[in-house]
Amino acid sequence: MPIKIENLxxxxxxxxxxxxxxxxxxxxxxxxxxxxxxxxxxxxxxxTLVQHLNALLWPSKGTIRIDEHFIxxxxxxxxxxxxxxxxxxxxxxxxxxQFPEYQLFEKDVLKDVAFGPRNFGIKEEEAxxxxxxxxxxxxxxxxxxxxxxxxxxxxxxxxxxxxxxxxLKPKILVLDEPTAGLDPLGEKEMMDLFLKIHQNGTNVxxxxxxxxxxxxxxxKVIVMDKGEVKRFVTPLELFQDQxxxxxxxxxxxxxxxxxxxxxxxxxxxxxxNISDLPSLASEIAKSKGETK
Amino acid sequence: MRNFAMGRYRPYNTPMxxxxxxxxxxxxxxxxxxxxxxxxxxxxxxxxYGLIFLGLVVAMIIxxxxxxxxxxxxxxxxxxxxxxxxxxxxxPTKGGDYFLIGDFKVYYSSIYNTLYIVFRxxxxxxxxxxxxxxxSPMDMTFGLEFLLTPLKWIKVPxxxxxxxxxxxxxxxxxxxxxxxxxxxxxxxxxxxFKEGKLKEKIKSITSLIIPLFSSALMRSGxxxxxxECRGYDPKAKRTKFRRKNWRISDTxxxxxxxxxxxxxxxxxxxxxxxxxxxMFLDLFK
Amino acid sequence: xxxxxxxxxxxxxxxxxKGTAVKFEHVFFYYxxxxxxxxxxxxxxxxxxxxxxxYVxxxxxxxxxxxTLAKLLCGILEPCATSVKxxxxxxxxxxxxxxxxxxxxxxxxxxxxxxxxQFIGATVKDDIAFGLENDCVPASEMEKLIEEYSTKVxxxxxxxxxxxxxxxxxxxxxxxxxxxxRHPKILVLDEATSMLDPKGKREITRLIKMMREENPExxxxxxTHDIEEAYQSDEVIVLNHGKIVKIGSPKEVFADxxxxxxxxxxxxxxxxxxxxxxxxxxxxxxVDDISSxxxxxxx
Numbered sequence: 001m002p003i004k005i006e007n008l009x010x011x012x013x014x015x016x017x018x019x020x021x022x023x024x025x026x027x028x029x030x031x032x033x034x035x036x037x038x039x040x041x042x043x044x045x046x047x048t049l050v051q052h053l054n055a056l057l058w059p060s061k062g063t064i065r066i067d068e069h070f071i072x073x074x075x076x077x078x079x080x081x082x083x084x085x086x087x088x089x090x091x092x093x094x095x096x097x098q099f100p101e102y103q104l105f106e107k108d109v110l111k112d113v114a115f116g117p118r119n120f121g122i123k124e125e126e127a128x129x130x131x132x133x134x135x136x137x138x139x140x141x142x143x144x145x146x147x148x149x150x151x152x153x154x155x156x157x158x159x160x161x162x163x164x165x166x167x168l169k170p171k172i173l174v175l176d177e178p179t180a181g182l183d184p185l186g187e188k189e190m191m192d193l194f195l196k197i198h199q200n201g202t203n204v205x206x207x208x209x210x211x212x213x214x215x216x217x218x219x220k221v222i223v224m225d226k227g228e229v230k231r232f233v234t235p236l237e238l239f240q241d242q243x244x245x246x247x248x249x250x251x252x253x254x255x256x257x258x259x260x261x262x263x264x265x266x267x268x269x270x271x272x273n274i275s276d277l278p279s280l281a282s283e284i285a286k287s288k289g290e291t292k
Numbered sequence: 293m294r295n296f297a298m299g300r301y302r303p304y305n306t307p308m309x310x311x312x313x314x315x316x317x318x319x320x321x322x323x324x325x326x327x328x329x330x331x332x333x334x335x336x337x338x339x340x341y342g343l344i345f346l347g348l349v350v351a352m353i354i355x356x357x358x359x360x361x362x363x364x365x366x367x368x369x370x371x372x373x374x375x376x377x378x379x380x381x382x383x384p385t386k387g388g389d390y391f392l393i394g395d396f397k398v399y400y401s402s403i404y405n406t407l408y409i410v411f412r413x414x415x416x417x418x419x420x421x422x423x424x425x426x427x428s429p430m431d432m433t434f435g436l437e438f439l440l441t442p443l444k445w446i447k448v449p450x451x452x453x454x455x456x457x458x459x460x461x462x463x464x465x466x467x468x469x470x471x472x473x474x475x476x477x478x479x480x481x482x483x484x485f486k487e488g489k490l491k492e493k494i495k496s497i498t499s500l501i502i503p504l505f506s507s508a509l510m511r512s513g514x515x516x517x518x519x520e521c522r523g524y525d526p527k528a529k530r531t532k533f534r535r536k537n538w539r540i541s542d543t544x545x546x547x548x549x550x551x552x553x554x555x556x557x558x559x560x561x562x563x564x565x566x567x568x569x570x571m572f573l574d575l576f577k
Numbered sequence: 578x579x580x581x582x583x584x585x586x587x588x589x590x591x592x593x594x595k596g597t598a599v600k601f602e603h604v605f606f607y608y609x610x611x612x613x614x615x616x617x618x619x620x621x622x623x624x625x626x627x628x629x630x631x632y633v634x635x636x637x638x639x640x641x642x643x644x645t646l647a648k649l650l651c652g653i654l655e656p657c658a659t660s661v662k663x664x665x666x667x668x669x670x671x672x673x674x675x676x677x678x679x680x681x682x683x684x685x686x687x688x689x690x691x692x693x694x695q696f697i698g699a700t701v702k703d704d705i706a707f708g709l710e711n712d713c714v715p716a717s718e719m720e721k722l723i724e725e726y727s728t729k730v731x732x733x734x735x736x737x738x739x740x741x742x743x744x745x746x747x748x749x750x751x752x753x754x755x756x757x758x759r760h761p762k763i764l765v766l767d768e769a770t771s772m773l774d775p776k777g778k779r780e781i782t783r784l785i786k787m788m789r790e791e792n793p794e795x796x797x798x799x800x801t802h803d804i805e806e807a808y809q810s811d812e813v814i815v816l817n818h819g820k821i822v823k824i825g826s827p828k829e830v831f832a833d834x835x836x837x838x839x840x841x842x843x844x845x846x847x848x849x850x851x852x853x854x855x856x857x858x859x860x861x862x863x864v865d866d867i868s869s870x871x872x873x874x875x876x
Binding site: 303429465523525 | 653691698700
């Protein structure tokens, strides 16, 4: 599902003394079948941008095209009619907010997951079936179906909440900090889940602060800073560009930090060959003239 | 736009802000009393309400209180005004002058009664929004705690109530944020908060209220532990960081509002016996 | 556990725990009876000793009993009774009991995970003052202390800010100031950085380092997921299913790849690098941060 964003601007509190320019002239073109990361400091505009993708926010200026959906922030008359089609867009772009476990409210897990599909007019039986499929995908088994969401552990709740979005059968799944507050093991399980969802044919856009995750999972990474898109490159290209990282206050994974430090202190490493810990070790060995 | 919401505290440093919270709370009470009393004759009532209104406008200008919020409150009151009017018109009254709409007698007194209620509500809104906009939540709780001190003598845990109030005020922005985030999250799941049948509306509200309650409970649990770990014991004595320096101007304003308090009651009581407005007019005959 | 009577409350130091900051001796805890019936204690037979002035990290997965341990430590939870006579929690040699816990609690400062839920005051100033008010410090002294401690955590220019106008990292710094201002001897950080962005994490890590240099007598116990932080501490306690799996210096603990792999914990970067370089015959034993690696490799 291609996305094309052109000259997108967004202001919070427009026409008041409290105006804040959250997005400034965003241009972005995204193709098909992707697993991308969206990164940037807190307040760089990531969340604002992401909320435009399912029309929770409407652009102050500029346009967004997502498949057949067209969001036109330049046409003020359209504002009134904007509700038309928004609902359909929301089923095409599934948005998982930070700490999604807080949005659970139904009596039992199955009902909660079926809540989304029911809102989009799907018949009860079918919605229940979709809910079961989604729960199955996120690794929540039958024994949980009739339990109250509040009885579950933190990680389980989050899985159920994510199943609630997957049940909308989105073509693009947007995840805002989905691993926040999880321990390293939970984090890995969660990321593997998204990889699986991606392999089932869903496009994934992942908003994160965790550079190790970016390195390990993202095909490309969109870097935002002060409301602008600064880079749209592969993680390796990004982390090897230390000068740029300094300007946006992003700290690369330790591998790259260590490599950079060694190079700056005179060790002859080729940054292009380094992508993870074993390759760093092998480069160090090469420069030291040692081989396996 | 939240920044213009009615009654939201705005941290300026105006004379209104500097006035002691205790004086402001007493002012609130005495003005409310003055507003809710009747003074015997229709013109006198309107004159007194008008004077209070003018005083409040001056206070709003001095205290840099947003007029937008109050205006919005009037907008919201339209519906209620019509409702009260109908109610008053339909209820049989004692009599007096009237005019006819078709065959129906509309008494002037019912129109006056409607206007009184609307005026009183509106003035009350102004008074409270001035108080909350110019008094920080901390000062407000401090003032309330101080003024309620006599209740401590009959074993009412005033300090605990004040702490509860302070914490509630502290968590309003946090819970507002929670609500906004939840609304967006549920909207992404296809919830439409603006439209839909009654049944759907109830469902959308439920999808907000339940998670909101559970997160508030979780927060309060955490908070209780954090407070205990910093040595809080509701029964123990505590010192106060925020001290208020009472100034001469505070005393003067306190006297002023006490005069208003006493004066309005006296005027109301006497107003039942004498028609002051008519007496005033008679002076010029 | 709530203290009701204000009886004479004099510290009684047990010889057996003398000279330690914290001593857990056969501590058990369960939340409900069914757990006990199954033999699944949340915290099961925990014994360890922490020396004054040391920096100890406690690691383990969610549900391993880490946070329960923290709550036991500060007296919010009470260990369950056992047949062992010495069983209990000792703070500076004194056994924590129902009668004395509120006095002992005073020596322990806690900083929790969620920055919002531990911000008690309406502004930064009021929040730092909260603990002082509870300790009945006169208002005239508070001002000075607030100045001092807000400066220490770098929040001096934000004294009149409300929490909604602060970042997560800033709120945590305020929480640390509000705790330290009461002069605790032990500071417990219960996943204090896990909800922060990288910038906030860096701020807190730097602050902890600074605090240690400034006040070497302060005992710091950090419950964390951050394996790199654990690698920098004096001692590491590894928990799994309520039991201690491993305890010792980071070098000892993290050299045991097998145990860590079994309970699915990560291995710190420099430990892994050391392992990788070993394959090439390069020995970097003893390296635990970037600068020491640079010193070793870039002569």
